[in-house]
Amino acid sequence: MLYSELADYYSRIESTTKRLEMTSILVEMLKKADKNEVAAISYLTLGKLYPDFSGIEMGLGEKLVAKAISRAAGSKPKEIDDLYEKAGDLGLVAEEVLKRKSAQLLFQPKPPTVLEIYSILDKISRSSGGGAQDEKLAWLSGLLSGLTPNGAKYLVRTVMGKLRLGVADMTILDALADLYADGDRTLIERAYNLTSDIGMVAEALAREGLEAMKNLKPTPGKPIRPMLAERLQSPEEVMEKLGGTLALEYKYDGERCQAHIIKGEVVLFSRRLENITPQFPDVIDAVAKYVRAKAAIVEGEIVGVDPNTGELMPFQQLMHRRRKYGVEEALEEIPTNIFLFDVMYLDGEDLTNVPYLDRRKRLEEIVDCSGSVKLATRSIISNIQSFEKFFEEAISDGCEGVMAKDITTASVYQAGARGWLWIKYKRDYKSELADTVDLAIVGAFNGRGKRAGTYGALLLAAYDKASDEFCTVCKLGSGFSDEELFSLPKKLSDALVKEKPARVNSLIKPDIWFEPKYVIEVKGAEITLSPVHTAAFGKIKDAAGLAIRFPRATGKWRTDKSPEDSTTTQELVEMYQSQLKKIT
Numbered sequence: 001m002l003y004s005e006l007a008d009y010y011s012r013i014e015s016t017t018k019r020l021e022m023t024s025i026l027v028e029m030l031k032k033a034d035k036n037e038v039a040a041i042s043y044l045t046l047g048k049l050y051p052d053f054s055g056i057e058m059g060l061g062e063k064l065v066a067k068a069i070s071r072a073a074g075s076k077p078k079e080i081d082d083l084y085e086k087a088g089d090l091g092l093v094a095e096e097v098l099k100r101k102s103a104q105l106l107f108q109p110k111p112p113t114v115l116e117i118y119s120i121l122d123k124i125s126r127s128s129g130g131g132a133q134d135e136k137l138a139w140l141s142g143l144l145s146g147l148t149p150n151g152a153k154y155l156v157r158t159v160m161g162k163l164r165l166g167v168a169d170m171t172i173l174d175a176l177a178d179l180y181a182d183g184d185r186t187l188i189e190r191a192y193n194l195t196s197d198i199g200m201v202a203e204a205l206a207r208e209g210l211e212a213m214k215n216l217k218p219t220p221g222k223p224i225r226p227m228l229a230e231r232l233q234s235p236e237e238v239m240e241k242l243g244g245t246l247a248l249e250y251k252y253d254g255e256r257c258q259a260h261i262i263k264g265e266v267v268l269f270s271r272r273l274e275n276i277t278p279q280f281p282d283v284i285d286a287v288a289k290y291v292r293a294k295a296a297i298v299e300g301e302i303v304g305v306d307p308n309t310g311e312l313m314p315f316q317q318l319m320h321r322r323r324k325y326g327v328e329e330a331l332e333e334i335p336t337n338i339f340l341f342d343v344m345y346l347d348g349e350d351l352t353n354v355p356y357l358d359r360r361k362r363l364e365e366i367v368d369c370s371g372s373v374k375l376a377t378r379s380i381i382s383n384i385q386s387f388e389k390f391f392e393e394a395i396s397d398g399c400e401g402v403m404a405k406d407i408t409t410a411s412v413y414q415a416g417a418r419g420w421l422w423i424k425y426k427r428d429y430k431s432e433l434a435d436t437v438d439l440a441i442v443g444a445f446n447g448r449g450k451r452a453g454t455y456g457a458l459l460l461a462a463y464d465k466a467s468d469e470f471c472t473v474c475k476l477g478s479g480f481s482d483e484e485l486f487s488l489p490k491k492l493s494d495a496l497v498k499e500k501p502a503r504v505n506s507l508i509k510p511d512i513w514f515e516p517k518y519v520i521e522v523k524g525a526e527i528t529l530s531p532v533h534t535a536a537f538g539k540i541k542d543a544a545g546l547a548i549r550f551p552r553a554t555g556k557w558r559t560d561k562s563p564e565d566s567t568t569t570q571e572l573v574e575m576y577q578s579q580l581k582k583i584t
C-alpha cells in the first residue's frame with residue numbers, strides 16, 4: 001500500500017464522528033493491506049511505531065519538522081513560520097506548501113509505500129548521538145518531498161506524536177473482529193490482553209486467521225494487561241459473592257508492577273504497561289536474587305518502606321520519591337519492598353488459565369522471602385469474624401484494605417478484565433458514602449469572574465467498555481487549589497482538540513473538547529440518575545444516565561491510569577445499585 005493511500009483512509013476516519021463508521025473504514029483499510037503491512041499499519045494508525053511498552057516514541061520537535069518541510073517544499077523558513085502561526089498545525093502547513101510545489105512539478109516523484117515510510121521512521125526514532133539531528137532532518141525532508149500533500153500532512157503529525165485520529169487499540173480490535181471473527185472480539189481480545197501488542201495480533205490474524213489467536217501465549221518482555229478487581233461495600237456482600245469461602249490478601253497501597261524475568265534479566269512494567277525498569281534498580285536486583293526462575297512473569301505491588309520504622313508508606317510518598325530525588329538518592333531515602341501476589345507465566349508454561357490457588361502455590365515455590373521480595377499476606381477465610389479481623393490487621397499494617405479472591409477452579413487470571421474473581425474492599429467504604437472514582441477529562445468550560453483565564457469546570461467521563469466510548473458523568477469545579485486551577489489550561493493543552501472526539505459520548509457541549517488522555521480522581525457524595533449525562537444511559541431508567549453528585553477533586557492525578565482504565569460505566573451501575581441496597 002502506498003502511504004498516500006493510507007493517508008486517504010486517515011482523511012476519511014478524521015471526517016467522521018461516528019464510531020461505527022470509523023470501524024468500517026478501518027476494516028476496509030486492513031482488508032486492503034498486505035499481510036506484511038498490517039502490523040506497521042496498525043501501529044501507524046495509533047500514531048506509533050511500536051506497542052506502547054517498547055517506550056520508543058517519535059515526538060520530533062517543531063523546529064526540526066519545520067525545517068524539513070521548508071527543505072522538502074523549497075519554501076523559505078519564514079514562510080513556514082508565518083503559516084504555522086496562522087494554522088497552529090505543521091501538518092496543515094506541510095499540506096499547503098506541498099500543494100503549491102506539486103502544481104509546479106512536471107514529473108511527480110515515485111510515491112513511497114507504507115513499509116518504506118515505516119522503515120525510515122524506525123531509523124529516525126532510533127537515531128541518537130552527534131549528527132542525529134542532521135540525519136533526521138535529511139530523512140524526514142526526503143520522505144516529505146515524495147509524498148502527496150495529504151500524505152505529508154499525516155506524516156508530519158505522526159512524527160510529532162500528534163496524529164490523534166481518535167482511533168484506540170480497542171477500535172482496531174473491533175475492526176479485526178469484524179474482519180476475521182464475524183464481529184466476535186473474544187479470542188482476539190484475549191490474545192491482545194496476553195501480549196499488549198496490537199501489531200503482532202493483527203499480523204498473526206492476517207497470516208493464519210483466527211486459529212492463530214488460540215496459540216498466542218504470554219511472552220516475557222511483553223506485558224500482560226492487568227487483571228482488575230470489582231468492588232463491594234461490606235464483608236457480607238463480598239463473602240456472599242464468593243460463595244462463603246475465599247482467599248483474603250492485603251491490598252497494598254503502592255505501585256502495581258509486573259516483573260518479567262528473561263534469561264536472568266529483569267524488566268518491570270507499570271499498571272499502564274510502561275517500562276519502569278530504570279526507576280526501580282532496587283526491585284530489579286531483588287527480583288533477580290530472590291525469584292528463582294529462568295523465565296517468568298510475576299505480579300506484585302511495590303511499596304515504599306520507612307527505613308527508620310520498617311512501616312509501609314502510602315502511595316503518595318512513593319510517587320513523591322520519584323519527583324523529589326534522583327533514583328540513587330531515593331533508594332536510600334525510601335527503600336522499597338515488592339509484595340508478589342501472582343504468577344502468570346513460568347519457565348515456558350502459560351499459567352493464566354490455571355486456578356488461583358495453584359498459581360499461588362507455584363509462586364510460593366519460586367520466591368525466597370528473606371530479602372525485599374515478599375509474598376502478599378494471605379489467609380483463607382470462611383466467616384465474617386475472620387474477615388473483619390484480617391481487614392483490621394491489613395489496615396494496621398499500613399494497607400488500604402483487602403483483596404478478596406475466588407478460590408474455585410474457575411479462578412483463572414483474567415488478563416485485561418475487571419471481574420468478580422477479585423473483589424476489593426477498602427477502608428474508605430466504612431466512613432464515606434461513596435468511594436473515589438477515576439474519570440477521564442473530556443471537556444472544559446471557560447471560567448468567569450475569579451476564574452477568568454482558566455476553566456470554571458471540567459467535563460468528566462467514565463469509560464464504557466462495551467461501546468469503547470467515554471460517557472459523561474459530571475462537571476467538576478471544586479476541590480482544586482487556586483494554583484492547580486490556574487495551571488489547568490497549560491497542563492491539559494496537549495489533549496486539546498477542535499471538535500468532539502469520536503469516542504466521546506456527550507449530550508453536553510463544553511467550550512473546549514479534550515481527547516481523553518488525563519485521568520483525575522474524584523470523590524462524590526452519591527450517584528444519581530440524570531437526563532443530561534450519558535454514562536450507562538438507559539441502563540437503569542429510560543432516557544437517563546448516571547451522574548456523580550457534588551464531585552470534588554481529591555488532588556490525585558491518576559497518571560498511572562490510561563483513559564481506558566477510568567472507572568467504567570458498569571462500575572457506576574454497580575455502585576448505584578449497592579447504594580440503593582444500603583438505603584433500603
Ligand code: ATP
Nearest residue numbers: 227228229249250251252255256301341376403424
Ligand atoms: P484503586 O484505584 O482502588 O487502586 P485500580 O482501579 O487501580 O484500583 P483495581 O483493580 O480496582 O485497580 O484494584 C486493584 C489494585 O490493587 C491493583 O491494581 C493492584 O495495584 C492493587 N493491589 C494491592 N494489593 C493487591 C493484591 N494482593 N492483589 C491484587 N491487587 C492488589
